[in-house]
Amino acid sequence: MRLVSAELNLSRAEVYGVVSFYHDFRMAPGPVHQVKLCRAEACQARGGDGIALCFENKLGVRLGEPAVGDVVSLEACYCLGLCAIGPNAIIDGALVARLDEAKVAKLAAELG
Numbered sequence: 001m002r003l004v005s006a007e008l009n010l011s012r013a014e015v016y017g018v019v020s021f022y023h024d025f026r027m028a029p030g031p032v033h034q035v036k037l038c039r040a041e042a043c044q045a046r047g048g049d050g051i052a053l054c055f056e057n058k059l060g061v062r063l064g065e066p067a068v069g070d071v072v073s074l075e076a077c078y079c080l081g082l083c084a085i086g087p088n089a090i091i092d093g094a095l096v097a098r099l100d101e102a103k104v105a106k107l108a109a110e111l112g
């Protein structure tokens with residue numbers, strides 16, 4: 001068995017298994033900006049479907065599809081623990097709550 005790192009004592013298969021299992025690990029550099037939109041039930045009940053559509057239209061990417069030009073990705077996540085003030089998202093690592101169409105338009109312009 002060939003080891004990826006003698007210091008870690010891990011095989012290539014073990015490293016690949018971890019990287020391919022967790023969504024936050026990547027095999028190549030990710031997009032410049034990352035939008036993770038909560039798609040769980042409470043955020044959906046508070047207008048999450050419209051917010052998802054608004055993000056898709058403003059950013060020019062489809063939810064869950066690869067980023068266009070490696071600039072912005074739009075991904076789903078499930079419950080950020082802020083259900084009462086949704087719909088919510090994590091944008092470049094920062095929580096954003098109480099999303100509405102005006103806020104999405106402003107955020108998308110900043111990311112674009």
Ligand code: FES
Pocket residue numbers: 038039040041042043044078079080081082083086087088
């Ligand atoms: S359902 Fe979106 S934060 Fe809980």
